[in-house]
Amino acid sequence: MSGRLPFASLLVLAAGTFVALSTELLPVSLLPRIGHSFGVSEGTAGTLVSVYAIVVTIGSIPLGVALASLSRRWTLAILAAGFAIANVGFAFSTNFVEAVVFRAVGGGVHAAFFGIIFVTAAELSGPARRGVALAIIGLGVTCGLAFGVPLGTALGAVFGWRDIFLVASGLLLIAAALFAILLPRSRPEPQSGTRDQVKTLARRPVVASALLITLLLTGHYLAYTYIATFLHHVGLNQGGIAAAFFAFGVCAAAGSALAGIAHKVAPHLASAVAALLISGALALIGLGVQPQSSSALAFVGMGVWGLGYGALVPLIQSIGITSFVGAERLAPSVINSSFNLAIFAGATIGAAALSIGPPTVVVLAGAVLAALSAALLGRQSRTRHG
Structure with a gap:
């Protein structure tokens, strides 16, 4: 690699990540x-989320193994196109079973x-520049979480949910073309064999790191999945809730940018600090935001939360790639599995x-899990640098 950071390629990857998330x-x-469109209850419709998360959780590691030695350029282009096809199928589903099937296919591609x-x-x-690169991709993740969903929701209310998924399909096809054009023609550098990498995943430090990441993310998603319910419970209207999510998103983007700097110092310690912020x-939100309190406190809490979570996304990826020695290519697959297991666990425990x-219980439970994770991350940092 040259000394210059390949910004064009990284920005395309970040944009694809934003749309996919x-x-x-x-x-x-x-x-x-x-x-409503399929004639099922909201609880039944939730199967679309849980099936997707389960498929990702189960499929991440074996698919990571299967694709580890293939060309990144064409693999990502084909997967982005596959994402688009799954979305088109979902948008044109005529019954709920078809919708679940296409969401499962989308989960496999994801x-x-x-x-x-x-x-x-x-x-x-x-x-040397890994931290900055991961922060750029992490920015796509945090922006997808913070801005993509509210924007899609607003547009979906006007144009219908099927139209939104068709638009997303078009954007993914554009991403596929850009991957094929802009990503360099290269193959992964030789590493240890696939069997050796899989064996590495069973080592105690790797398993411990994966469980810790899952614990931390479960705390986040436990609260995030139901934070709109909480904010409505304490009296915020739809406009206020949207503004709170916007505060989360802006600060998450800032946190992702800061993570590129923190990576160079100590990613475990920086992750512990981010977990403490969360x-x-x-x-603050669970104890301080009450039905008659100022909404400003909710905005401050959401902003600090976003700052911590935005930093965590690239930091967690950095920890995985640097800690899973001998299985660096599979680290993102393990982390991807951990993310989706946490989404499923957070939604289930929260329900x-x-x-x-009351919703306050869910928010405070998330705070406890994040605090416990911060303590464990701090301990890991002392072990590695002490």
């Missing part, structure tokens, strides 16, 4: 409309896509918590 999360906010896109960025940039923000208590 938005596609994954869109059904969460469109469930009432999707359920598992493969996110399993290699971060490692592709790391390979394009080289070890925990503190959730505690159970809401059945026995």
Whole structure:
């Protein structure tokens, strides 16, 4: 690699990541409309989210193994096109069973896509600039989470949910073409054999890191999945909730940019600090935001939360790639699996918590899990640098 960072390639990868992640999360906010169109309840429509997450969780590692030695350029182009096809099928589904099938197909493509896109960025940039490259791709993730879903939801209310998925399909086809044109013609650098890399995943440090990442992300998604419910519970209207999510998104983008700097110092310690920010923000929201309190406190809490989470996305990828020695190519697949397991676990635990208590319980439970994760990450940092 040359000393220059391949910004054009990285920006295309980040843009593709933004669209792909938005596609994954869109059904969460469109469930009432999707359920109504198929004549099923909102709870039943939630199957579209859980099936997708389960497929990604199960498929990430085996698909990462299968694709590890293939050309990044053409693999990503084909996967982006596959994403588009799955979205078109979902948009034109005539019954709920068809919709579930196409979402499952999309989950399989997602598992493969996110399993290699971060490692592709790391390979394009080289070890010295890996942190900056991962932060750029992480910006696509955080922007997809923060801006893609609210924007798609707003457009879906005007044009219909099927139209939004068709638009996403068009954007993914454009991404596929750009991958084929702009990504360099290269193959992955030789590493240890596939069997050796899979064996590496069973080592205690790798398993411990994966479980820790899952614990932290479960705390985040436990609260994030139901934060709109909480904000509505304390009196914010739709405009106020949208503004709170916007604050989260702006600060998440800033956190992702800062992570590129923190990576050079100590990614484990920086991740612990980010987890503490998330925990503190959730505690502030859960304990401080009350029905008669100022909405400004909610905006501050959402902003701090976004800052911490935005930093975590690239930092977690960096920890995986640098810690999974001997299985660097499979690290993003493991992390991708952890992300989606956390989405499933957070939604499931949160639903159970809401059945026995107010939304505040869910927010504070997320704060506790984030605080515990921060303590464990701090311990890992001391072990590595002490």
